[in-house]
Amino acid sequence: MRDLRAGADDPRRSVDDAPFGGGAGMVLMPGPLFAAVEAVEAAEGLPRPLLLLSPGGRRLDQAFAAELAAGGGFSLLCGRYEGVDQRVVDHLVDGELSVGDVVLAGGELPALVVVEAVARLLPGTLGNEASAEEESFAGGLLEYPQYTRPASFRGWTVPEVLRSGDHGSVARWRQVQALRRTLERRPDLVERRGGLTAEEVALLEAAGEVHLLAQQGYDRGPGKPPTSPKDARHAPD
Numbered sequence: 001m002r003d004l005r006a007g008a009d010d011p012r013r014s015v016d017d018a019p020f021g022g023g024a025g026m027v028l029m030p031g032p033l034f035a036a037v038e039a040v041e042a043a044e045g046l047p048r049p050l051l052l053l054s055p056g057g058r059r060l061d062q063a064f065a066a067e068l069a070a071g072g073g074f075s076l077l078c079g080r081y082e083g084v085d086q087r088v089v090d091h092l093v094d095g096e097l098s099v100g101d102v103v104l105a106g107g108e109l110p111a112l113v114v115v116e117a118v119a120r121l122l123p124g125t126l127g128n129e130a131s132a133e134e135e136s137f138a139g140g141l142l143e144y145p146q147y148t149r150p151a152s153f154r155g156w157t158v159p160e161v162l163r164s165g166d167h168g169s170v171a172r173w174r175q176v177q178a179l180r181r182t183l184e185r186r187p188d189l190v191e192r193r194g195g196l197t198a199e200e201v202a203l204l205e206a207a208g209e210v211h212l213l214a215q216q217g218y219d220r221g222p223g224k225p226p227t228s229p230k231d232a233r234h235a236p237d
């Protein structure tokens with residue numbers, strides 16, 4: 001924690017000023033930001049990369065969180081107001097990171113998002129070894145729906161298969177649900193992992209999801225090689 005104003009060089013201890021060229025809002029001045037970062041660097045060392053939270057940065061995703069967790073550390077710098085002087089971007093930080101296409105008032109909450117995403121991947125944190133493992137099994141798909149007691153709540157019942165004790169059927173049902181949800185809500189995630197495998201297409205067909213498969217372009221029928229909606233869309237051309 002550093003007081004930005006400690007690096008101000010005027011009697012008013014200014015850390016921001018109006019943009020050159022005009023326009024609304026204030027811009028964080030380079031002097032106080034360089035001074036704060038260099039003070040930390042000198043006092044305790046500054047783990048790199050130093051990343052600026054910025055709406056124009058690379059979008060944070062799980063793969064980048066995993067990279068940061070596997071690395072030797074990192075540091076975060078947040079802007080406020082309308083942003084920071086471009087010389088901070090060009091000559092002080094190593095990269096820029098955004099948490100998504102939504103406009104916030106500053107980088108503090110995005111920084112906490114980065115810290116939490118990375119922290120839960122570190123060994124021995126939050127007792128989440130099992131859930132991290134389960135996530136990697138899920139292989140880039142959305143999660144299947146979960147239920148706990150009671151088996152009936154206000155007349156809404158838990159799917160029978162989950163109470164059957166048949167672990168194979170439970171696993172298949174969950175995989176079908178995860179595939180269904182992902183195809184419906186986030187087909188981009190399915191594409192990113194290279195489309196559906198022949199086994200996954202067969203599983204969805206066996207579950208009666210032919211309409212969903214056809215709608216998503218997976219309508220070649222069983223016995224064909226792994227396919228993707230992109231291939232199928234281009235097929236009629």
Ligand code: 21W
Pocket residue numbers: 053054055079080081082083097098099100101102103104105106107110
């Ligand atoms: C919001 C800063 C808008 C700058 C001309 C040129 C950090 C953030 C932020 C903020 C602007 C992140 C301008 C998702 C976010 C953040 C504050 C626009 C004005 N005019 N991820 N530049 N969303 N936001 N700059 O808002 O600092 S990571």
